[in-house]
Amino acid sequence: MADSVHYAISPLTDRKHPNLHVLVESCVERVLFEDKRACAQDITRTIKARKMAIISSGTFGAPAILERSGIGDPEILKGAGVPVVAEVPGVGRNYQDHYTMMYSYKSSLAPDETLDGILNGNFNIGELISKNDKIIGWNAIDATCKLRPSDADIAALGPKFQGVWDKEYQNNLNKPLAMMSLVDRWAYKMQREIARRMETYRETYEPLPVDVKDIEYTAEDDVAIEERIRENLATTWHSLGTCKMTSLKKLGVVNACLNVYGVTGLKIADLSIPSSNVAANTNNTAMVIGEKAADIFIAELGLLESN
Numbered sequence: 009m010a011d012s013v014h015y016a017i018s019p020l021t022d023r024k025h026p027n028l029h030v031l032v033e034s035c036v037e038r039v040l041f042e043d044k045r046a047c048a049q050d051i052t053r054t055i056k057a058r059k060m061a062i063i064s065s066g067t068f069g070a071p072a073i074l075e076r077s078g079i080g081d082p083e084i085l086k087g088a089g090v091p092v093v094a095e096v097p098g099v100g101r102n103y104q105d106h107y108t109m110m111y112s113y114k115s116s117l118a119p120d121e122t123l124d125g126i127l128n129g130n131f132n133i134g135e136l137i138s139k140n141d142k143i144i145g146w147n148a149i150d151a152t153c154k155l156r157p158s159d160a161d162i163a164a165l166g167p168k169f170q171g172v173w174d175k176e177y178q179n180n181l182n183k184p185l186a187m188m189s190l191v192d193r194w195a196y197k198m199q200r201e202i203a204r205r206m207e208t209y210r211e212t213y214e215p216l217p218v219d220v221k222d223i224e225y226t227a228e229d230d231v232a233i234e235e236r237i238r239e240n241l242a243t244t245w246h247s248l249g250t251c252k253m254t255s256l257k258k259l260g261v262v263n264a265c266l267n268v269y270g271v272t273g274l275k276i277a278d279l280s281i282p283s284s285n286v287a288a289n290t291n292n293t294a295m296v297i298g299e300k301a302a303d304i305f306i307a308e309l310g311l312l313e314s315n
Contacts (some may be wrong), residue, residue: 012295036065038077039274041093046274059309063276064298067247070280071100074251074261079268094270098259099251104285106246109237111199115208123148153202156181164194193233197225246290251280265304277301 020028039046039061040054046061063070074080078093080100085092115122120143125131136144157165162173177185200223203209204216225233254260256269260283266275279294286293306312 012298015295016298036063036073038073039063039079041077041271044093044270045272057273060273060275060305062301062305063274064278066278067103067250067280070276070278071250071261074099074268079270094268096256096261096269098256098261101259102249102252102283103247104249106244106285108242108244109196109240110242111196111203113203114210115206116210117208122150151202151206155198155202161194161198165192193230193237196233196237197223246285248279248282248285248290248293251276252283253281254283265308266301275301275305 017028017030021030041047047057063073065073071080074096075085075088075090078085078091079096081097082092082095084100119125119130123143123146126133126143131143135141157173162170177183204211204220205218207215209215251261251268252259253262253264253266260269262268262276262281266277266281268274268276277297279290279297281297282293
């Protein structure tokens with residue numbers, strides 16, 4: 009396993025790449041412009057950019073740097089007393105993430121069959137890596153299922169869902185529907201019923217039969233479930249989209265070549281540029297963005313020709 013620093017930067021710290029300079033523990037305050045051309049980045053000292061400046065500060069960092077630099081929604085910038093360099097209303101909008109809820113159950117699974125040992129710190133991560141333990145490559149999804157909701161399930165999801173179901177799914181038995189209803193009481197109740205019927209379930213001494221009676225909930229129970237969801241809904245750190253790549257009219261911030269609208273010489277290459285979330289581990293997505301961005305930089309700077 010390797011992160012982007014060990015993969016891309018560490019091999020170049022061999023004193024054979026004199027043009028690479030890495031400043032650690034440095035915070036970029038803003039990008040400086042000369043006639044709307046990015047010419048420097050202002051940190052504790054000003055670093056001049058002769059050809060281009062690249063922001064790679066992530067979903068939260070990238071829009072913050074742009075706004076401090078005068079690029080963004082003019083109303084927001086003026087309200088903060090920041091001189092407007094370029095009117096790009098999409099800066100900081102379109103934030104997206106994947107959310108998660110975790111429910112714990114006693115089970116008959118062995119320690120190496122769940123992620124508990126990693127989550128609670130009982131496993132030595134370094135030792136697992138050195139042994140190339142299979143659990144390191146695990147996606148941590150313990151169980152999944154598919155179901156066809158009953159009339160009662162559909163009613164519980166509300167009239168808006170009922171309308172979509174009647175129009176799109178009721179008569180299309182093979183049409184898949186992904187429901188990420190983590191903030192719905194129905195989702196909590198359904199996953200609990202599924203867990204109770206799993207062979208590995210051990211809240212009781214043995215798994216419950218498939219035809220076991222469903223749990224009945226009171227109005228007080230519903231209030232408690234909603235409170236728990238509100239208090240425990242968490243991020244999966246798949247945040248992206250705050251400087252999305254699309255047209256300026258659609259609240260985009262960068263074009264297909266990663267150029268920031270309204271200025272020249274400034275690009276963004278990080279997870280702030282996807283326009284919507286991805287069905288993947290976003291670390292991999294960030295790596296792909298970085299490698300594609302490198303191809304763009306190399307081509308525009310003519311580095312292939314010079315070598």
